[in-house]
Amino acid sequence: MKRFLLTAALFSIPIVAAFVFPFAFFALTREFETPSQVLAVQQNSNGAIYRSAFYDYDRPYKTLGAIESDPQVLVLGTSRVLQLHASLFKDPSDFYNAGRAISKPSELPVFINALPSNSKVQVIVLAVDQNFLSSAFSSPAEPIVQPTHLSIFEFFLAQGWKTAWQYYFQGRFSLSGLIQLNKTSQNIGLTALVEGDGFQKDGSDEESNIAAQKSQRSSQIQGALDLITPQGSGYFFDSSLSQQGLSYIEQFLELCRARNIKVIGFLPPYATEVYQKIDSLHSSYADTMQEEPVALKTLFNQYNDSFYDLSNLSTFGSSDNEMIDSAHLDEQGSARELQYLANHEAALKPYVDMTAIKSILSQTSSI
Amino acid sequence: MLFNSLQFLVFFAALFFAYYAIPNRYRSYLLLVASCYFYMAFVPAYILILFSLITVDYFLGLRIAGAEGSARKLLLTASIVTNLGALFFFKYFNFFNQNVAYLAHVIHWNYSPFLLDIILPLGLSFHVFQSLSYVVEVYRRKQVPERNYLVYALYVMFFPQLVAGPIERPQHMLHQFHEQHDFDSVRIRKGLEIMLWGFFKKLVIADNTALVVNHVYANLADSTGTMVLIAATLFVYQLYCDFSGYSDIAVGSAMVFGYDLMWNFDRPYSSRSIAEFWRRWHISLSTWLRDYLYYPLVFAKKRKSKLWLYFSLFITFVLIGLWHGANWTYVAFGAIHGGYMVFGQWTLPVRQRIKKAIGLATIPILDQVWQIGVTMVLVFISFIFFRATSLTQAIAVFYKIAAAPFELPFITLSGWKQMLKATGIGVDARTFLIIVLAIVFLEIVQWWQTRRGTFAPIEAKSRSVRWGWYYALVFSILIFGYLGAQTFIYFQF
Numbered sequence: 001m002k003r004f005l006l007t008a009a010l011f012s013i014p015i016v017a018a019f020v021f022p023f024a025f026f027a028l029t030r031e032f033e034t035p036s037q038v039l040a041v042q043q044n045s046n047g048a049i050y051r052s053a054f055y056d057y058d059r060p061y062k063t064l065g066a067i068e069s070d071p072q073v074l075v076l077g078t079s080r081v082l083q084l085h086a087s088l089f090k091d092p093s094d095f096y097n098a099g100r101a102i103s104k105p106s107e108l109p110v111f112i113n114a115l116p117s118n119s120k121v122q123v124i125v126l127a128v129d130q131n132f133l134s135s136a137f138s139s140p141a142e143p144i145v146q147p148t149h150l151s152i153f154e155f156f157l158a159q160g161w162k163t164a165w166q167y168y169f170q171g172r173f174s175l176s177g178l179i180q181l182n183k184t185s186q187n188i189g190l191t192a193l194v195e196g197d198g199f200q201k202d203g204s205d206e207e208s209n210i211a212a213q214k215s216q217r218s219s220q221i222q223g224a225l226d227l228i229t230p231q232g233s234g235y236f237f238d239s240s241l242s243q244q245g246l247s248y249i250e251q252f253l254e255l256c257r258a259r260n261i262k263v264i265g266f267l268p269p270y271a272t273e274v275y276q277k278i279d280s281l282h283s284s285y286a287d288t289m290q291e292e293p294v295a296l297k298t299l300f301n302q303y304n305d306s307f308y309d310l311s312n313l314s315t316f317g318s319s320d321n322e323m324i325d326s327a328h329l330d331e332q333g334s335a336r337e338l339q340y341l342a343n344h345e346a347a348l349k350p351y352v353d354m355t356a357i358k359s360i361l362s363q364t365s366s367i
Numbered sequence: 368m369l370f371n372s373l374q375f376l377v378f379f380a381a382l383f384f385a386y387y388a389i390p391n392r393y394r395s396y397l398l399l400v401a402s403c404y405f406y407m408a409f410v411p412a413y414i415l416i417l418f419s420l421i422t423v424d425y426f427l428g429l430r431i432a433g434a435e436g437s438a439r440k441l442l443l444t445a446s447i448v449t450n451l452g453a454l455f456f457f458k459y460f461n462f463f464n465q466n467v468a469y470l471a472h473v474i475h476w477n478y479s480p481f482l483l484d485i486i487l488p489l490g491l492s493f494h495v496f497q498s499l500s501y502v503v504e505v506y507r508r509k510q511v512p513e514r515n516y517l518v519y520a521l522y523v524m525f526f527p528q529l530v531a532g533p534i535e536r537p538q539h540m541l542h543q544f545h546e547q548h549d550f551d552s553v554r555i556r557k558g559l560e561i562m563l564w565g566f567f568k569k570l571v572i573a574d575n576t577a578l579v580v581n582h583v584y585a586n587l588a589d590s591t592g593t594m595v596l597i598a599a600t601l602f603v604y605q606l607y608c609d610f611s612g613y614s615d616i617a618v619g620s621a622m623v624f625g626y627d628l629m630w631n632f633d634r635p636y637s638s639r640s641i642a643e644f645w646r647r648w649h650i651s652l653s654t655w656l657r658d659y660l661y662y663p664l665v666f667a668k669k670r671k672s673k674l675w676l677y678f679s680l681f682i683t684f685v686l687i688g689l690w691h692g693a694n695w696t697y698v699a700f701g702a703i704h705g706g707y708m709v710f711g712q713w714t715l716p717v718r719q720r721i722k723k724a725i726g727l728a729t730i731p732i733l734d735q736v737w738q739i740g741v742t743m744v745l746v747f748i749s750f751i752f753f754r755a756t757s758l759t760q761a762i763a764v765f766y767k768i769a770a771a772p773f774e775l776p777f778i779t780l781s782g783w784k785q786m787l788k789a790t791g792i793g794v795d796a797r798t799f800l801i802i803v804l805a806i807v808f809l810e811i812v813q814w815w816q817t818r819r820g821t822f823a824p825i826e827a828k829s830r831s832v833r834w835g836w837y838y839a840l841v842f843s844i845l846i847f848g849y850l851g852a853q854t855f856i857y858f859q860f
Contacts, residue, residue, distance in 0.1 A: 001387060004552040011834060015841055154373050158850030 021175075022156070022164035026054075028178045029190040031160070032152055035061035038188050039068055042201045045186045049198030049206045053167065053190035054160045058199075060146045062101035063114050065203050070120050071096040073351045076111070077127030078103055079205075080268040080327055083334035084125075086202035088360070090353045097203035105132050105245040106141035108252035112259070114144055123347050124256060125338075126265045128249065130311065133292055138244040210331075213324050221271050224326035228277050241288055241295055249296070253303040262347040263305040267293060269313045269337070271326045306345060316340035335360045368408035370616045371569055371850075378405065379620065386624055391547045398624065399517055402526035406489070409530075413488040416453065417524065423449050424498045425519045428505045432512040439506065446502040450495045457487050462693030490530030492690055494523050496655055501537045503659055510537045518544045525626070527617040531610070533631040533651035540626075548625025557826070558622030563840050564812075565615025570848030572805045573609035575798055576601045578849065582793025584754065587763055592770030594792050599764060602754050603747055604806055607636065610649070634813050639738035641707040641745060652690065656683050677713070681705035691753070696761060699752040707745055801847045 026032050031052055033041070038050045038061065050061070066074060072094040075084050082099040086092035101111055108126075115121065131137055147155075167173065173194050181193050192198035196208030207213070213220075256263050269275070278289050293309035300307035310316055313323070313333075317340070322333030329337060335357045342352040368375050382401050386394055407414050427446045431439055455463075464480040471478035501522065504510035513519040522541050528534075583590050583598035590598070614631035621628045631651050638644035645653045664679040665671060681702070688701015722728045727737065751768075755761035784796070792799070825836050844850075 001550050001552075004550075004555065011837070014838065015845075018842075018845070150373075157373060162846065 018165075019157075019161050021168075022161035024175070025164045025168070025173075025178065025190070026156055026160060028175075028182045029053075029193050030188045031190060032149065032156070033188060034147055034149060034152065035064050036146070039065055041186065041188060043068075047200070048186035048188060049192045049196075049200055050188045051191040051195075051198030053172075053194075054163050055152075055155055057147050058100040059103070059107070060144050061199070062098045062203060063111060063144050064146065065199075066096050066098045066101065066111075067115060067119075069093070069096040069203075070116075072120050072122045073125065073348070074098055074121050074123070075125045075127075075203075076102060076108075077268070078129050080129060080329070081125075081127045081334075082199075082205035083207075083324075083329055083331045084338060085200075085204045085331065085334075088335055088338055088353060088356055089351050091351075092202060094351055095202060097205075099127075099203065099205070104137040104139065104141070105248035105252075106139065108248055109255055110141045110144060112252055112255045112261075115259075117259075119259070121259070121261055123262045123264065123351070125341065125348065126263055127268045128265055128296060130267055130270075130289070130292060132249075133241045133245045133288070133295075135242050135244075138242040138248075207324075210324055214330075217271075217320075217323065217325055220325040221273055224271075224274050225277055228274070228281070239288065241291055246295065246299060250299060253300065253305060256305070257303050263300065263303070264308075264341055264345050264348060265296060265300050265305065266308040266337075266341065267296070267311045268327070269310050269315075269318065269323075269329065269333075271323045272313055272320050274326045275312050308341065308344070310337060310340070332360055332363070368405050370613065370620075371566065371574075374408065383623065387550050391549070394548060394624075395521055395544050396517060398526070399521045399524065402521065402524040402529060405526040406524065406529055409489045410486065416457075416488050416491075417494065418520070420450060420453060420495070420498055421520050421523050422516075424502055424523075425513070425516055428502055428512040428519070429514070431502065431505050443502060443506045447499065450499050450502075454491060454495045456483075457485060457491055459689075459693045493528070493530065493532045493534055496534045496652070497528075498523055500534065500655060500659065501541075504537050510541070513537075513541055525621070527621040527626075528628055531613050531617070532649075533614060533617065533629045534655050535629065535651070539629060543626050546625075551625065554625065555623050558619040560825070560837070561619030561622065562616050563619075563837065563844075565612045565617075565619060566844055566848075567612075567805075567840050568608040568615065568809065569612030570844050570850060572802065572809060573605050573612055574849035575794070575802050575805070575847070576605040576608070578798065579793045579802070580605055580754070584756075584760075584764075587760065587767065590767065591774055592767045592772075593774045595764055595767035596771040597792065599747065599751055599754070599768060601802065603636075603743075603750055604809075606750060606753065607632070608809070634817060636743060636746075637739060637813070637817065638742050639735060640742055641704060641711055644742055644746060645704070645708075652687065656687055656690075660686060677709045680708050680712075684708060694756075695758050696752045696755050699758060699761070700749050703749045703752065707749075805843075805847070 031054055035057055042048050042050065073089065073096075075081050075095070075097045077099050079100055082097065084097055084099075086095045086097075089095040098111070102108055105128075129137075145151075167190070173190065178193070181187075185193055187193045187196070187198060189198060196206070198206055200206050253263060270278070289311070293307070293311070297307040297309075308315075313319060316337055318329070318333045318336045322330050322336065324330050338352060339354070339357045339361070342349045342354070368378060378401070382397070386397055389397060403414060406417065424446055427442050427449075431442045431446075434442055461480075461482050464482060468478055468480035501510065501513075501519075505512050513522065518541070521544055522535075522537065523529075525535075525540075580598045580602045583594050587595065611632040618628045618630065629651055631649055633647040633650065635644050635648035638647055661679055661683040664682065665676060668675055682705070684705030685698060685701045687704070688697045688699070691697040691700070719728075722734070727734050751764050752758075752761045755764060794802070825833055
């Protein structure tokens with residue numbers, strides 16, 4: 001038996017070796033940490049950000065973040081709201097950005113049900129992406145499952161180790177560089193550690209390379225324009241509004257009303273060219289662009305909530321200079337968007353720091 | 368616990384060390400405890416159902432052996448009713464009730480069905496059949512009853528074959544639990560080799576193929592005929608690799624602990640007729656139904672007309688279909704195979720005459736290719752029912768596939784590229800290529816096995832060649848396998 005075990009051990013060496021280095025990468029970048037551990041680190045550190053390069057645990061992480069921070073104002077939506085920071089609010093602890101806690105309408109009711117019944121949330125600022133009411137985004141929601149050490153380790157064995165090698169050979173990081181970064185930075189996750197991008201303590205996004213992204217804005221916008229055809233691609237709009245999607249949003253509004261939460265909904269902006277191209281099309285696909293804000297406004301009003309169509313940047317006085325790409329505002333654009341909503345919404349205004357907004361807006365974007 | 372999970376790897380390694388570390392006389396009991404743990408990893412409470420059936424059959428087996436005449440028959444009936452009753456309750460009750468309600472609706476009778484909100488205990492059909500096999504064999508006096516309750520429990524619960532077979536016979540299995548199983552490195556290595564091949568089939572072929580099949584079947588309305596044809600064809604391999612992969616892991620892991628399980632598959636896709644296909648596909652089920660249903664049916668009548676033989680054959684296959692699940696698609700699957708078998712036997716003389724007349728019989732290789740081709744097409748058709756969630760969906764699949772010949776010649780290279788995008792067929796071009804190459808590799812290995820026996824040539828080679836083969840399989844699984852712990856198709860039965 002000893003001989004057999006010795007041979008088996010010898011045989012296993014190359015297999016184990018294939019996992020050892022990726023394991024070291026995961027350990028050095030703290031990719032094995034669970035969302036609750038990440039949040040604990042962020043609570044006790046000054047500016048630690050989190051972003052994994054291997055897996056997408058944003059939904060459980062942001063949901064848990066919203067529960068633990070228990071804010072009075074909650075921003076909810078996809079990546080298109082991530083530049084709304086706590087610094088725009090009088091008391092930063094009143095605010096949490098739960099951007100990317102949802103990616104489709106069916107996840108809205110699941111999210112609100114995940115919040116404790118005694119949560120302090122008074123106002124939810126909800127960005128309803130235009131494509132939320134297309135059939136491609138109408139599927140039912142999966143439950144929110146918090147990853148455990150075991151599930152993260154299983155992911156590592158199934159996929160993570162391969163991705164680590166892939167990134168290594170692509171030159172995204174070096175082992176010595178990681179060891180150095182591990183000593184000097186509190187950031188968690190490979191992307192956060194190496195690229196400096198990730199979620200901050202308030203849930204909003206820290207982007208280290210916005211200037212670089214803006215430099216590629218025109219080509220990125222061109223890519224988006226190519227997708228906009230009279231037939232549509234299902235990405236921006238659909239040929240009709242999904243009733244299923246509307247029903248999920250209605251469920252969400254109903255649950256918010258039961259908790260006395262005021263919901264301020266809006267359609268987030270597109271870059272001007274993108275907006276104009278969709279607007280100029282005359283097809284059933286493009287018609288939904290006109291129908292969508294009307295349907296949503298009617299629905300929100302039924303629940304005494306408000307809804308704004310901010311698809312057109314100029315509605316709130318912004319311009320393409322304040323867009324990172326075809327669909328994401330930068331920090332200034334987001335501040336302007338918040339200013340517009342606060343000026344129109346008495347429930348939101350008391351929380352917003354108008355002076356901070358003015359100060360940010362006075363720093364004119366140079367790009 | 369899934370074979371393709373981290374949990375199983377830890378369980379198996381721990382059991383291996385513990386098993387060979389303790390004295391021989393305790394090893395069966397350790398296997399029983401391990402099997403209970405293995406089963407309870409799914410739904411713990413269901414072990415009570417399993418132990419209830421084990422207890423009933425254990426005592427009835429003892430009583431049957433000691434009884435004579437009508438009492439003996441009565442005890443056998445009691446066992447059959449208990450086992451099939453449990454199976455009916457958990458597996459078929461809702462199906463039966465829904466169909467009664469449908470019939471009631473047709474005849475305008477007001478009947479609202481009472482539906483049970485229960486989950487089918489994992490592998491119930493397998494262990495019910497294995498238990499019945501024991502009781503019937505004791506009744507037929509071909510098996511002495513097992514006196515040791517724990518050994519009998521292990522016969523039903525032995526973890527490698529607990530949830531998806533092979534459905535073992537007592538004559539083949541029970542005595543093994545009383546034998547000594549010493550550490551045998553050659554045997555263990557062989558067991559691990561078989562397990563490795565099973566993992567390759569499951570993780571590289573079946574689970575990658577499932578991505579295509581599931582995507583296309585979920586988006587049937589938006590899929591073209593070509594996509595549906597590809598998905599339906601890949602399902603043929605998915606099903607085989609999923610189930611035979613499971614069986615290989617079961618046989619291999621039993622072998623590691625010193626036990627022989629029966630082979631459940633024997634390269635079924637090289638069969639030259641449907642009858643041969645069923646001698647090579649899910650062998651433990653087809654032989655079970657042959658021995659305990661078909662033969663008793665045939666011999667139930669003193670005068671055996673051809674019509675009666677055909678009827679018995681057809682009924683057996685319908686029940687094979689129904690065994691798989693409470694859905695009309697499975698009944699259709701069984702009925703189609705029953706139809707194939709009856710039609711095949713009925714037309715055999717005519718077909719042989721035609722073959723002789725056109726000279727096909729004089730070119731054996733062409734004859735063989737023709738026979739295998741026809742068999743595969745027939746199997747392909749039946750598997751559409753097997754995969755479909757309803758008869759309506761099966762018919763929709765046929766409609767879609769009918770369009771494929773009109774699309775295929777007109778698909779351009781960019782059209783193929785478009786189809787391989789995630790929105791088209793569910794996997795990217797790289798994964799699709801992996802699937803195709805893995806299937807080609809499977810066929811080559813199986814052809815090699817046909818000529819030389821299961822891995823026998825590898826056994827005879829030097830260590831470097833053997834290790835090269837093992838490493839090729841291990842790294843293929845790790846790099847190309849879908850390691851998301853997908854469940855096995857046959858677990859639902």
